[in-house]
Amino acid sequence: MLVDAPGISRLLGVFGTAGFALALTYTHPALASFRPWEPGDPVPVFSRLLPASGPRVVEADDGQLVDADPVLAAAGPASAVEASLTVGAPADPIVAALASRPPGVPTALVDAGHRGMDAFYRKLALAEAGQGIARASQWGDSTIAADGITSTVRGRLQARFGDAGPGYLSMGMDPRWNVRQDVVVTPHGDLSTVSLMLGGGGGRYGYGGIASTVPAEGYVSVTGPKQADGSRLVMKHFELWYQVGPPIVEGEGGAGAAEGAGAAGAAEGAGAAEGTARGDWWARVGGRGVGGGSSASESTGDRWKLVDDPEGFTSASAGAGASGPVTMYGMVLETGGPGVVWDALGVVGVGSRSFTQHNRSHLTNQVSHRNPDLVVVMLGGNELGLPVLGKGDGGDYLPYYIDAVHRLRAGAPQSSCLIITPLDQGTRDGGPARSKPNLARAAAVQQEAAAQEGCAFWNAWSAMGGDGAVVRWSSMKPPLAWSDLLHLSSAGQDIIGQMLADAIEAGFSDWTARGGARQPMPTPPAPAPAPAPAPAPPAVRP
């Protein structure tokens, strides 16, 4: 051993120093963040030798994920704030009827007074009877920007009530997010796109929060969804949503209306003569020209081109002529019904406060023109770090959130409304992966907002499993959440989409059983404290 003395001495010196340094972190609270272990955590080394515990999900023979331990899946809420959230008691017959989709936790809609979904359920009942279209529009962030959850809900409802088409499609998109999986949207030419998130565009971002300036001779073509037999869905209704105005000034993204200006009558744009003159637009369905005209105008405003084509078409396109660029918002493609349309209006990075970027009357007119039967708001995932959420019960966040709901509902006050919480998100900031701390508060605030606004509420966070869910979902094979702990994988999105569709259908069954269709329509909520919407300009009909 003597020959090894220098080596052992060095060994003891190194690890003794390291041990001393680590021990120092326990001597003063200011050093607590440097501690490698806290009392109460698993005991290092020895805990490795004990059997592992925790919820497990296993893959069944049919490929479905099932609970290895159903008792754990039915475990109660993890925190006091979580306990304050209404997710539907297990004894609730609606919850009991929901399908088990592990690792998700069956979660019903919370609809105080059973009226929050009334308008939409009425249209669903009509669609089921072969009459009309039930239109839902869902606003959100990256959670739905890739149409993951919304595509599942759309598919489920269209399978039961009928496929009324893909609905509203933004003309341009963030190319990193394939906004819709079911339709092929192909831009031709170098589109200049502004969005609610990136700014620019004078506050005019269209129905989907995205506005694109199509260059001269550029265009966008859309091919409709494929059906089970491989053929394309035949659509009979087309709309082009576009902007008119004075010449486009460089850097303003193709629009010039300032916050608070009326949609049809604002006379802004002074000095615009130095910009690029707006050009002529054109539209085709099924290869046939269905209209065209100038997008030049003295003032900035919005226009729509509506086409009803009894022959039907499977593709459509719209673009700018040689005379100059045209700013376009999107297209609507529908079959004419009966059935369901579920618009996915996700913009990466947005939160409830982002909607203040919209020219308020512009947004109101856009929503008014689309006139959805159901406004779905799924926001907040990008606002979990807001200081207002970190204070107390997070109640200071409520006005921000309600303001966004007001802005979205102002154009369709008679519509139903559904508020969905953000999904669970995690962080690895200086420690093991865990859920972000403010999710329970955000969910509680949003539930309160739903109650105040007469909206239905669905707690997607609880449906995932609440605190720690995203960590569990990301560690599954195949992974149900990306390892960034922010986004769900396709498989995870599908589970959430299925659970949301379960909740909507269960709510519809309950509404039907209660004789909802025989009840008078609920009174629209009191007008939002916002400027009265300017009258929408007349739609251009062929």
Added chain:
Amino acid sequence: MLFATFDYFLFLPVVAVVHWLIGSPFGRTSWLFLVSLVFYAAWDPGDTVALLAIVGISYIFGLVQRRAPESARGLLLAAAAVCLLGPMVYFKYTRWVMDTLSVFVDVTVPERHHLPIGISFYSFQALAYVIDVRRTLGARSRGEVPKHPLEVESNPIRFATFLLFFPHLVAGPILRAGTLLTQLRLPRRLDPEDVSYALTRLATGLVKKLLIADVLRVGVVDSMFADPVRFGAFETLVALYAYSLQIYCDFSGYTDFAIGSARLFGFRIPENFDRPYRALSVAEYWRRWHITLSDWVRDYVYYPLGGSREGRLGPIQPYLNTYITLVILAVWHGANWTFVLYGLLHGTAVSINRYVKRAGWSVEAPSFVQASWRWALTFHFVVLARILFRSPDLDVAGSVVEQLVHGNWAWPRYSLHAWVVLALGYALHASPPDWATRARAAFGRLPAPVQGALLVVAGWLCVQYGPGDSLAFIYHDF
């Protein structure tokens, strides 16, 4: 127990200090045997059954061969191969084979088996021991001098420690029996230089694993392979570059831990990597990547097949041997058709390298321009072939290729942190090798308390800028 954890940094120094405080060499070996068992059982105590079975079988076959006549040794070797590789084949390949067969005939596909961790590594090492004993005894019986002489180990504890030694037990390096058994038989000592060297390797492993591999895995790679259709062409390409760096830093980081840990007990175990992404040909890549596995398949598969000699099939024979060797090497990683294709792809590339060299088209001392394009071609071949290596199935691999070809070229969504790590990682890979040597030398000159403090700082940096969790090493799955 994962290397890059607080648990391991408590476990290792205690085990090392106790080891050196034990006076007798055999006592030290017994201690290593005991703690290695504990280390392995920390994953799953049930897995020790398979491990001890492999230890017992190879030990017995070693003894039996020594006493058996030469004529029976070939049969014994075949029996040993079946017994030693049987559990690995059963756990790893049964479901895949039956699943493939079920396409053609009506067979029941069994449930997916739990794969004992490290079984691919220790099974190969155990078989190598039996083969080397057989070759040594065979050469001596013919009156020849064995190329890699190996004496049969009769001490069961020493033999078990050779296979179980915890630094290399779970993911290699795959040692030739002579490398470690010889050192176990000799007295060992610990110099201060050994401690300094070990610390630099441990710190290097920590940084490679937590600050590079895991950051890229969490921030770039896993998301893309979980959902390739949601990523554009540029994002996919960057994710593939990131994956190549991730798997290198993950596995070579593991090797750094293994070499550093072993050095604290006075053992020298071989390197497993030699900056593989600097290779100018795919054949050279395999001489720089997972060197001990490449050597294993060369010695125990490629050479027995005939190596580069022309056999019954004439000039085609070496190419066939290359294909067989590389497919076996690839399928060793997992039971999946993606690995078969991966092996075939690399077999084709190595065969092209060989053909070009044999035809005299290859330049021995390439100019900078020639070297550059050869490097670029080799590097991108390796990066793109990893689509098959990483994808869980051919559908996902197809989706990744589809996105590469048809996806958009918008700027990737990866964080600045991930970009910085990606750039720094490749920059370090490209740095002159003597930088690391000089850094180690400089570290070795520091007083022990300063070394200890630097180790704590390295650990703290990894906690602050790593992903927070200690994620499993990729090669633990193999």
